[in-house]
Amino acid sequence: xxxxxxxxxxxxxxxxxxxxxxxxxxxxxxxxxxxxxxxxxxxxxxxxxxxxxxxxxxxxxxxxxxxxxxxxxxxxxxxxxxxxxxxxxx
Amino acid sequence: xxxxxxxxxxxxxxxxxxxxxxxxxxxxxxxxxxxxxxxxxxxxxxxxxxxxxxxxxxxxxxxxxxxxxxxxxxxxxxxxxxxxxxxxxxxxxxxxxxxxxxxxxxxxxxxxxxxxxxxxxxxxxxxxxxxxxxxxxxxxxxxxxxxxxxxxxxxxxxxxxxxxxxxxxxxxxxxxxxxxxxxxxxxxxxxxxxxxxxxxxxxxxxxxxxxxxxxxxxxxxxxxxxxxxxxxxxxxxxxxxxxxxxxxxxxxxxxxxxxxxxxxxxxxxxxxxxxxxxxxxxxxxxxxxxxxxxxxxxxxxxxxxxxxxxxxxxxxxxxxxxxxxxxxxxxxxxxxxxxxxxxxxxxxxxxxxxxxxxxxxxxxxxxxxxxxxxxxxxxxxxxxxxxxxxxxxxxxxxxxxxxxxxxxxxxxxxxxxxxxxxxxxxxxxxxxxxxxxxxxxxxxxxxxxxxxxxxxxxxxxxxxxxxxxxxxxxxxxxxxxxxxxxxxxxxxxxxxxxxxxxxxxxxxxxxxxxxxxxxxxxxxxxxxxxxxxxxxxxxxxxxxxxxxxxxxxxxxxxxxxxxxxxxxxxxxxxxxxxxxxxxxxxxxxxxxxxxxxxxxxxxxxxxxxx
Numbered sequence: 001x002x003x004x005x006x007x008x009x010x011x012x013x014x015x016x017x018x019x020x021x022x023x024x025x026x027x028x029x030x031x032x033x034x035x036x037x038x039x040x041x042x043x044x045x046x047x048x049x050x051x052x053x054x055x056x057x058x059x060x061x062x063x064x065x066x067x068x069x070x071x072x073x074x075x076x077x078x079x080x081x082x083x084x085x086x087x088x089x090x
Numbered sequence: 091x092x093x094x095x096x097x098x099x100x101x102x103x104x105x106x107x108x109x110x111x112x113x114x115x116x117x118x119x120x121x122x123x124x125x126x127x128x129x130x131x132x133x134x135x136x137x138x139x140x141x142x143x144x145x146x147x148x149x150x151x152x153x154x155x156x157x158x159x160x161x162x163x164x165x166x167x168x169x170x171x172x173x174x175x176x177x178x179x180x181x182x183x184x185x186x187x188x189x190x191x192x193x194x195x196x197x198x199x200x201x202x203x204x205x206x207x208x209x210x211x212x213x214x215x216x217x218x219x220x221x222x223x224x225x226x227x228x229x230x231x232x233x234x235x236x237x238x239x240x241x242x243x244x245x246x247x248x249x250x251x252x253x254x255x256x257x258x259x260x261x262x263x264x265x266x267x268x269x270x271x272x273x274x275x276x277x278x279x280x281x282x283x284x285x286x287x288x289x290x291x292x293x294x295x296x297x298x299x300x301x302x303x304x305x306x307x308x309x310x311x312x313x314x315x316x317x318x319x320x321x322x323x324x325x326x327x328x329x330x331x332x333x334x335x336x337x338x339x340x341x342x343x344x345x346x347x348x349x350x351x352x353x354x355x356x357x358x359x360x361x362x363x364x365x366x367x368x369x370x371x372x373x374x375x376x377x378x379x380x381x382x383x384x385x386x387x388x389x390x391x392x393x394x395x396x397x398x399x400x401x402x403x404x405x406x407x408x409x410x411x412x413x414x415x416x417x418x419x420x421x422x423x424x425x426x427x428x429x430x431x432x433x434x435x436x437x438x439x440x441x442x443x444x445x446x447x448x449x450x451x452x453x454x455x456x457x458x459x460x461x462x463x464x465x466x467x468x469x470x471x472x473x474x475x476x477x478x479x480x481x482x483x484x485x486x487x488x489x490x491x492x493x494x495x496x497x498x499x500x501x502x503x504x505x506x507x508x509x510x511x512x513x514x515x516x517x518x519x520x521x522x523x524x525x526x527x528x529x530x531x532x533x534x535x536x537x538x539x540x541x542x543x544x545x546x547x548x549x550x551x552x553x554x555x556x557x558x559x560x561x562x563x564x565x566x567x568x569x570x571x572x573x574x575x576x577x578x579x580x581x582x583x584x585x586x587x588x589x590x591x592x593x594x595x596x597x598x599x600x601x602x603x604x605x606x607x608x609x610x611x612x613x614x615x616x617x618x619x620x621x622x623x624x625x626x627x628x629x630x631x632x633x634x635x636x637x638x639x640x641x642x643x644x645x646x647x648x649x650x651x652x653x654x655x656x657x658x659x660x661x662x663x664x665x666x667x668x669x670x671x672x673x674x675x676x677x678x679x680x681x682x683x684x685x686x687x688x689x690x691x692x693x694x695x696x697x698x699x700x
Contacts (some may be wrong), residue, residue, distance in 0.1 A: 036161055037514045043157040044516070045196055047276045055298075059307035060404035064413075064515055066305060070195030071292050073301075073519040075400045077407070080516055 014067065014076070014084035017054050023086040025050045025069075031083060038083050045070040046084050097138075097146035099180060100259065103168055103204060104188035105197045106154035107393075107520035109216040111135075112246035112529050113188055114151040117256070124536050128178045130668070132167050133434065141260035150182065156196075158203050162437045172207055184263045185211040186255070191221035191228060191243070192294070192521060194287055198279045201237070206271060210263045211239050214255050218243040220521070225290050232286040238267050247526045297521050304397050314398055318420060321385045325378050325424050325455075332377035340370035364557025367615070369550055375425050378455060379541055380534055382424045386417060386432060387533040391525035395435070396517050403515055409497040410504030412436065412515060415445040419496070422452035426659045430666050431540065438513050444503050446666060447676055450659050451496035453489045456610040457650050461488060463614055467635040468643040484647075491651045495683065556605050579604045593649070593685060594642040594692035607657050610650070641695035648691040652684035 017023050028046050030038045046052070046069060055073065056066030064075045104110040114122075118137025127134045135151040152171055153164035160166040167176060174181025187204050189197035201213055215221075215228060234241040242258050245251030283289075304310050344366035351358035389395050395417055403413030414436045422429030429449045436442040453461075465481050472480040559582065565573040574580050583601030590600050598617060606613030618630045621637075634643070664673050 037512060037516065039159070040156065040161055040514065040516055043159075043199070044518075045199070045276065050276075056301065056305045057307075058404050059311055059401055063404045064400060066301070066400065066519065068293065071193050071289070072196045073293070073297075075396065075403070075413075075515055075517040075519055077403070077515045079512060080514060 010088050011085060012088060013082045014052065014054070014086050015065065015078045015081040017052075017086055017088055019054050019057065021053065021088050023052050023088040025052050026085045026087050029083050029085060035083075037080055041076075041080070041083060044074060045072070052084070052086055097148055098259070099183045100147055100149045100186050101171060101182035101184075102149060102151045102186050102188060103172060103200075104154060104216075105156055105190070105193075105200050107518060108154070108188045108190045108193075108197055109246045110154060110188045111151060112526060113214065113216055113244060113252060113255075114149065115529050115532050116244075116246045116252050117147075118149055120532065120535075122532070122536075124539070127167055127176070130163055130167070132164055139256070141256055143260050145260055147256075147259065149186075150179075156200065158200075158207075163439065164437065172204065172209070181209070183210065184259065185209055186214055186259070187211055188214045188216050188244075190217050191215045192217055192224060192226060194228075194283060195279060196518075198282055199275050202275045202278055205237065205239060205266055206269055208266050208268055210265050212255070212258055212263055213237065213239055213241045214244045214252075215241060216244045216246055219245045219248060219251075220294075220523075224294055227288045229286040233282065236282055236285065238269075240264075247529075294521055300522055301397070301519070304394070305400060310397075310401055314401055317389075317394075321382070321420075322423070324385065325381050329377040329381050333374050336374050336376065337370065340366055340373065344370070359561060360554070360557055363561075364553055365550065369553055375427075375455070376538065376541060378424045379428045380538060382421055382428055383534055383537045384530065386421065387530045388525045389417075390435070391523060391529060393520045393522045396519050399515075399517060400519065409500040411444060411500050412438065412441045412513070414517070415441060418445050419449060419452055422449040422454060425454050425456065426450045426452065426656065427541065427662045428537065430659070430662045431537070433666065440507075440509065441513055443667065443672065444500050446663060447503065447672070447679075448496040448499050450656065450676065450680060451492045451499065451652065453492045453651070454610070454656075456656070457653060459614045460610065460650050461485060461647065463631060463634065464643050464647050467631045468638075468640055488647060488651055491648075495651065499679065499683075556607065560605060574601060592692070593688035594639070594645040594696070595649075595688075596638070596642065599642075599646060610653055610656055639696075641692050644695050645688040645692035648687040649684045652680050652687060 011026060014023075014025075025046050025048055027048060028038050028041050050069055053068045054065050055068045058064045058066075058075075062078075064077045065081050067074050067076050067081065102110055102114055114135065114137065117139050119139070121139070122135055122137040125134050125136075126132065132153055137149050137151070139147050139149065141147060150171070152168040155165040155168040157165065158169045158172070160169050170176035171179050172182065172185060185204060185207070187201050189201055204211060213233075215230070215233075221228065228243075230241050230243065240258050240263065242254045244255050304313060344362045347366070348358050348362040351361065386395075389398070398416055399413030401413070402416045406413050406415055415433075417435070418429045418432040420429075421432050426449045429452065430446050433442045433445045433449070436445060465484055469481050469484050474480050474483060556579070558578075560574055560577050560579040562577055565571070565576045569576060575583075580601055582604055583597055586600040586603065587595070587597045590603075595603075598621065602613045602616035605616045614630070617634075621630060621633045660673050660677060663676055664670065667673075
């Protein structure tokens with residue numbers, strides 16, 4: 001007997017990811033041809049397949065975001081987090 | 091035999107927050123030399139230690155880097171020194187790469203990048219104590235085999251925590267086998283961690299718990315306010331007795347020297363009125379600077395500073411700054427010099443420069459004597475609305491005026507630059523750590539020596555120049571006015587009076603502004619001298635209250651909100667930016683703002699009959 005596993009998932013930007021939701025990084029977009037911020041995000045470990053989660057927000061305008069990636073927490077402004085495409089488990 | 095063993099040059103590299111500096115302190119103790127790399131304002135720290143064989147190791151602490159594909163001036167230096175490309179630096183014999191054992195997912199990537207350089211290297215797995223507490227186990231042998239480089243465990247904050255590392259370095263360090271380039275470093279790191287590291291939890295529970303409080307939108311901000319308030323209390327109240335002590339000590343020493351030189355009035359005047367008064371006037375801020383840095387270093391070591399930057403980033407960003415600007419600006423309330431020195435923690439050059447440019451607008455403690463004098467003389471000690479003291483309100487207003495204009499200037503700088511490019515926050519929030527007293531003591535010593543060197547160098551020279559200007563030419567025979575009136579400073583004061591008359595300054599104020607260049611509060615003592623020598627016997631406050639109009643007093647208060655005339659600050663800006671252009675920009679805009687504010691204040695106040 002075959003079970004059909006339907007996994008629902010959503011592609012979205014890290015800046016849109018709900019607080020505390022587990023997600024997996026799909027890609028980091030360059031917003032310009034040479035994007036040092038995107039490159040730095042990749043250095044930090046924002047690479048395909050890496051589990052990621054938003055664990056906190058700044059007090060003013062919910063900016064910056066506190067993001068857990070790998071074993072490390074980073075503060076990312078929303079514009080920076082918007083470069084990261086994630087797949088959220090729903 | 092030990093002479094036969096040549097000394098070995100080591101370079102310490104690693105991600106920021108890997109405990110590299112603590113390890114450097116552990117290895118070298120106090121034997122460190124701090125300077126800048128040639129041509130840039132990145133701190134260069136070098137030290138030495140001996141191995142068990144007697145071999146001498148020269149250790150260079152390179153700036154922390156996330157990547158050798160450099161994104162900041164610091165990382166450029168780290169890369170170029172490792173490659174032996176940096177002018178004036180020899181390539182290291184062995185690279186000691188430091189990684190935080192609790193943060194290997196991030197740090198091993200950098201280790202792999204360094205390994206690609208193909209130079210002899212050792213990996214120090216630091217913070218093994220924290221790793222053990224978190225039940226993280228690392229199979230060092232597996233890691234060593236997989237990486238093809240020696241791997242040693244270290245605990246930088248524990249006595250003897252680097253013994254294994256020293257022993258390993260004292261033996262022969264093999265060259266790294268060539269690695270093929272172009273592979274996916276992240277994939278390699280995942281494989282390494284899967285094979286050699288077991289970790290029950292990705293983060294420390296304690297960090298999560300503390301962050302829930304410290305980064306809470308309400309509690310976190312409240313806590314930040316309380317911490318800032320405590321720092322201010324400490325800077326102003328703890329420092330007071332020490333400052334009085336230094337002041338008295340310098341005064342006493344000056345008198346003692348003066349008495350011994352009674353037969354040589356010129357030399358006596360140079361030493362007592364010039365050097366002791368001038369240098370003493372700056373030296374007196376050493377306790378405040380040290381107390382301030384004690385807190386800043388403790389907050390930095392503990393991991394709190396990035397949290398404060400996190401909380402305030404959005405607010406600061408609106409003004410064209412970054413959350414990281416907050417602490418340097420806060421420091422500038424004590425004195426702009428440590429504030430500007432603290433901007434080194436801002437990696438982005440543009441954000442750092444903006445922060446430096448507006449730092450002098452924070453009301454430094456040197457302005458307090460001027461404020462205190464004028465407020466006491468002109469503002470009635472009344473109660474307003476039942477609870478507020480009018481004098482207190484004025485003082486508060488002056489502080490707020492400084493902050494508001496700083497934000498305004500930062501905003502204008504943003505407009506003028508027309509720089510639409512995005513500048514990153516992208517900041518790691520490291521694990522919380524209990525600061526190690528040794529690291530704080532060494533950090534304090536560094537700050538103190540930077541400050542003292544400046545006092546001994548540029549401030550001393552400027553003081554001597556000002557003394558010369560205030561003392562020559564001497565008063566002619568039968569002169570009735572104070573001698574300073576006949577001096578170059580006196581002439582300068584009179585010339586300045588032409589410029590400053592529209593903003594209500596009399597010539598006495600203009601003269602006092604000249605020595606006030608060395609240190610702002612010297613203006614008060616200069617005013618006292620000018621009036622005392624003009625035959626006014628009563629205290630300065632009474633003289634000012636009777637001789638000046640309210641409009642003049644308010645105008646001088648407005649002037650001091652901007653107060654462009656602090657040569658020590660300008661000297662620091664030169665040192666930190668390595669650019670005379672920035673010094674002139676700062677002087678120019680501060681002077682323009684001060685003049686306009688005073689002009690408006692004076693003219694409006696006069697029109698209203700003050």
